[in-house]
Amino acid sequence: MAYTQNPTSAKKAAFHRALQRWYETHGRHSLPWRNTSDAYAIYISEIMLQQTQVKTVLEHYYTPFLKAFPTLKKLAQADKQAVIKQWEGLGYYTRAANMHAAAKQCKGVLPETVEELQKLPGIGRNTANAIACFSYGQAVPIMEANVRRVLCRVFALTQADDKILWKKAEWLLDKKSSFNYNQAMMDIGALICKKLNPSCDTCPLSMICKGKISPVSYPAPKSSKATPIRHRIIVVLRDAKGGYYVRRRESRFLHGLYGFPEYAPDAKYIVYNNQKYPLKKTSIIGQIKQTYSHFTLQAIVHSLPVPMEKENAGDLYRATLKEMQTLPLSRADHKILGLFI
Template sequence: MKRLLRGTPDTLIAKAQNALLKWYEKYGRHELPWRNTDDVYHIYVSEIMLQQTQVKRVMEEYYPQFLQKFPTLKALGSAKEEEVLAAWSGLGYYSRARNLHATAKLCPTTLPKTQKELVRLPGIGRYTASAIQSFAYHQRVGVVDTNIARVIKRFFAHYKQSDDIIWKSAEEFVNPVYPTLHNQALMDLGSLVCLPTNPKCTECPLNLTCKGKEEAEFYTQKQKKVYEELELFYGIALKEGNIALIVSKGPMYKGLLELPAVDPVDEDYIAEFKHSYTKYRITVKIYRLHEPKSDVQWISLEDANNAHISSLTRKALRHLRG
């Protein structure tokens, strides 16, 4: 095995690897459904969903329903984009769904096994490719997400080191016998113990050999997220139990159905609510729309929630129903 740091014997690294796996056996999140399958498509779907969504929401609200509707790559690739977007509705970052759909069309039977081939597919970058290689194909590769990067930075005292150094150390640290379990364990360690603030060092299996434990706070970049305030105005037109929706051409919800935009008129004001989207904090105001344009689609209120509507529109409809 390679030596990760000058003066760090291979025996210490092996002990750290073993301690990590013992910890994972006892405390790891073994209940996650994507950890109990070798189906590359199922693992791929989970990785894309988890990029911007909490584990609990993915596991309980989206992952099983999505796979029930599209159980295979072929089924997903054969579906219409509107069906895929409807199944994704509420998860946000809809380019993820479009990339999933595009990849399924390119790879209707299975996904490739090499990083070089994987990163050529829509929406698959270095992390997702390595996750597929490790978790689906059990290859000995390093995997670096936000949680693992934090563990690697602290464990090897990689203060202000480049991403390439972090990836190289993660690659060299991988357990040669149990690479998949090793990467899953690192992920859980970063999520449950090696926290961004107030890390639980006394509970960490890597505590004895951690190079940065005395200054753990230095190994996580803290950047205050800056949000941009927006104010949007939408109109609601109802006719015989149907609501007028339009296909969005904007950058946020392109291709999804949403309420038509309107110029605000005080006497038509209905209500307002707050909504968040990536870097935006949005105040949404809804108004009565008396004469919708000819290009609207009339969708029954009963069917609207199952259509490919934006999360903002879904929230507006809930608000409308009270």
């Protein structure tokens, strides 16, 4: 497949100098993960930032997580549920489960090579390269979402093809100053080469950028589809002693979080402990709406008094309201709790 030629080596060297100057003045130097060489702290930041804005990670998650699990060894020793509880609200919970599994797998010591890092669950090439560069000073490029967009524009690529992009990233890297180079590329993507309205006039890549005449064409925009709505019935099962029955999700979506049982919108029965209860025996206590990245949940919330169980009812776990506060719950389940407490 043919793709745009690289700029000359002289132009690349001039661009490296311009990028370094830009980073010195405008880079986000105060971000805490840029002021440490602790591979574990950098690893945490990289995983958190995969699907989440810097502001959210910075204000709510990075420091509390490190406080709760200050070392990879402590993370390996922690209970998986405690790790997911600490991750609550950040979304994409398999990230937390994978980090916990990775900590156990490498016995609390992160490997130093990109190849070994990539053998750990949840660590792909970008995360491995970021750890290798930012912690161990290795000259490897990174490719998070913002850098992908920048590279597509610099090389006027309509398709974000991984193989081509990594090749371009390797070629463009400033090997003598890879830490600053990679941080600068991320900052350019976040602050200047934004998805809409990029500020090409102030961009240090402008001297080599082939896409600046029509930046938003690179990569070619995807056709936007309306977010589907998922209708559900959610049932709060409560016994006479104040016990509630919740299920732990094992699927990829909301992995490890507990939640009130869900049913299809046309369900006629609620199943509790192998017993069928007609839906008409329930009472409606409210409605909730929760938007996720790929759908919007609209649920009618019912309640149903059920016989008490000592611990669990089948795959449902019994928890008092006090215990519920310690379980990892989704935002939707927190909203449901808000309907009756």
